[in-house]
Amino acid sequence: MTAMTSSELAANRRDIRPGRIIIWTLLVIGGLIMITPLLFMFSTSLKTAGQVYDLRLIPASPTFANYVKVLGDGRFMQWFFNSTFIAVTVTLSNVFFDSLVGYTLAKFEFRGRYFIFLAILSTLMIPTEMLVIPWYLMSSQLGWIDSYWGIMFPGMMTAFGTFLMKQFFEGVPNDFLEAARVDGLNEFTIWWKIAMPMVVPAISALAIFTFLGNWTAFFWPLIVTTSKELYTLPVGISSFSAESSIQWELIMTGAAIGTIPTLVVFLLLQRYIVRGVMLAGLKG
Amino acid sequence: MAKIELQGLVKEYGKSRAVHGIDLTIEDGEFVVFVGPSGCGKSTTLRMIAGLEDISGGVLKIGDEVVNQREPKQRNIAMVFQNYAIYPHMTVGQNIGFGLYTSKLSKAEKQKRIAETGAILGLEKLLDRRPAALSGGQRQRVAIGRAMVRDPVAFLFDEPLSNLDAQLRAQMRMEIKSLHRRLGTTIVYVTHDQVEAMTMADKIVVMKDGHILQVGTPTDLYEHPLDVFTARFIGSPSMNLVPATIEGGTLSLADAKWAGGALPNTNGKVLVGVRPHDLVVTDDAGQGLSATGTVVAVEPLGSETLVHLQLAGETVVATAPGRVVPAIGSTVSVAAEVGSLYLFDAATEKALGRA
Numbered sequence: 001m002t003a004m005t006s007s008e009l010a011a012n013r014r015d016i017r018p019g020r021i022i023i024w025t026l027l028v029i030g031g032l033i034m035i036t037p038l039l040f041m042f043s044t045s046l047k048t049a050g051q052v053y054d055l056r057l058i059p060a061s062p063t064f065a066n067y068v069k070v071l072g073d074g075r076f077m078q079w080f081f082n083s084t085f086i087a088v089t090v091t092l093s094n095v096f097f098d099s100l101v102g103y104t105l106a107k108f109e110f111r112g113r114y115f116i117f118l119a120i121l122s123t124l125m126i127p128t129e130m131l132v133i134p135w136y137l138m139s140s141q142l143g144w145i146d147s148y149w150g151i152m153f154p155g156m157m158t159a160f161g162t163f164l165m166k167q168f169f170e171g172v173p174n175d176f177l178e179a180a181r182v183d184g185l186n187e188f189t190i191w192w193k194i195a196m197p198m199v200v201p202a203i204s205a206l207a208i209f210t211f212l213g214n215w216t217a218f219f220w221p222l223i224v225t226t227s228k229e230l231y232t233l234p235v236g237i238s239s240f241s242a243e244s245s246i247q248w249e250l251i252m253t254g255a256a257i258g259t260i261p262t263l264v265v266f267l268l269l270q271r272y273i274v275r276g277v278m279l280a281g282l283k284g
Numbered sequence: 285m286a287k288i289e290l291q292g293l294v295k296e297y298g299k300s301r302a303v304h305g306i307d308l309t310i311e312d313g314e315f316v317v318f319v320g321p322s323g324c325g326k327s328t329t330l331r332m333i334a335g336l337e338d339i340s341g342g343v344l345k346i347g348d349e350v351v352n353q354r355e356p357k358q359r360n361i362a363m364v365f366q367n368y369a370i371y372p373h374m375t376v377g378q379n380i381g382f383g384l385y386t387s388k389l390s391k392a393e394k395q396k397r398i399a400e401t402g403a404i405l406g407l408e409k410l411l412d413r414r415p416a417a418l419s420g421g422q423r424q425r426v427a428i429g430r431a432m433v434r435d436p437v438a439f440l441f442d443e444p445l446s447n448l449d450a451q452l453r454a455q456m457r458m459e460i461k462s463l464h465r466r467l468g469t470t471i472v473y474v475t476h477d478q479v480e481a482m483t484m485a486d487k488i489v490v491m492k493d494g495h496i497l498q499v500g501t502p503t504d505l506y507e508h509p510l511d512v513f514t515a516r517f518i519g520s521p522s523m524n525l526v527p528a529t530i531e532g533g534t535l536s537l538a539d540a541k542w543a544g545g546a547l548p549n550t551n552g553k554v555l556v557g558v559r560p561h562d563l564v565v566t567d568d569a570g571q572g573l574s575a576t577g578t579v580v581a582v583e584p585l586g587s588e589t590l591v592h593l594q595l596a597g598e599t600v601v602a603t604a605p606g607r608v609v610p611a612i613g614s615t616v617s618v619a620a621e622v623g624s625l626y627l628f629d630a631a632t633e634k635a636l637g638r639a
Contacts, residue, residue, distance in 0.1 A: 173367060175368075175369035176371065178336050178365070180382075181336065181355075181357070182334055182335075182356045182361065182362065183357070183383055183385055183386070183434075184356075184386035185385060197373040198373070
């Protein structure tokens, strides 16, 4: 790096305005508020049971013993697998079905289309807590209690996802679809081969929201499962606190390991969100 | 290759009628251009031929078979869209090859076809590129390539050059024209640009408000327009039209004098049409129409100057040689030769004949 000349330094100094200082200060405070719990989570996961209430951020004698204990516990790996399986399955299901319905509502003219869309949207007004009892009764009568299917079925398709995908599909120019129609493709192939690749940013957003929502889901999995082998990670981790006393160091270790897949999913998909591929094939 | 026949073709959207029972025969291998202003039904007609719009009435035949109820893919036609509609997530080669998606050809045969099509259109070096890395003209060529690769019975073009700049448009016009000569495939081409229609078509179909006004060769339409609309629409700059009267074989036109002799046998109000290139700024009155008017604007184009002047209460456009640029506000004399006047009935706007 070359040294700055005095005029460049003067120019930089002029850029530091009071408004900018306030914004930066607020952003730093916001950032610290966000990251502090995360740092304490990692910090506590490196402490022994006796050090948990010592609130120093950097542990006096850091240890990976909690990680060894948690990862060595067969139940934890089972819960990790359960959560992964459920989150991935529900995400794939949402991407497929929400897109299919969203595309149909956006691109086909048929009687009752608007009514169906409104009916789907209206389900967004009903809070989850109100739905839990009907879900439970349904699961109970259909024998889905304490099964993967029981945990997954309420989220296999969502009104939000359908709405999101419909809005994005409306932005896909009809020319693309008509060109494919003239080229001889059937409607399903047009959706899959032409329309879907054009809404990759929306699919990525939907996938991230769905995966995170299901990875962290606690309430419904807690209600619908009874056997510990079927617990999801959040339900399993919470059971650390229920056995005898609250084992914060183990809870934090489980939570720390539990953040890894969410980070991976976000890092894998976030670049697609910002990449607007759709208009590249149209007039430049 | 195939002949396309439209017999009483109708398109209705609810209660409103967009196309009013049009009849037309497009011969095998012909280059037919539908031209008209926005909303005249030309694109709707093209989309009915493609199968992208349901036909409300009448019969559509492609190659002697009625295809009213057939899906687009069963008609074996190819279409090029205004916005190109090339898929952004595929390379040029994949885009061209997509025309063969449903074809039963072997992979090697498909690759051969893609390479051949790419070579014809000068895209052979771009086959691995994505559309985002192409210019407008190249994208349009890819769209044409996707249509060509399938060897369809007819090409349908929906205002394909509208998004290109003037220079590229002129170049692509010639490319499409020479492609047609080489392939000999029937082409139906829709545009609102009369220059495109005149330069490319074997046959022009002029449409307005869902009706066909006139069908003919570019020269036919230019020389013998059947009504005021076609007369104005075809030719650039468009034809001057000035109100006048004919009584007892004499033409009365304010600020002007007719010394050309016989007129169409009619009496009453007429519209006198004269093309700007036939109305010349000159001091030599000659045999036909002569007039004087005040210059209101001039457009020096280099090779010629377009002179806008007030004549009989209308602004008309005349031409002068390039180096002659009359001053605005000055009075100039203009003349048109015998045979260059078009006369229309002022009430019906139908052609009465030439003078």
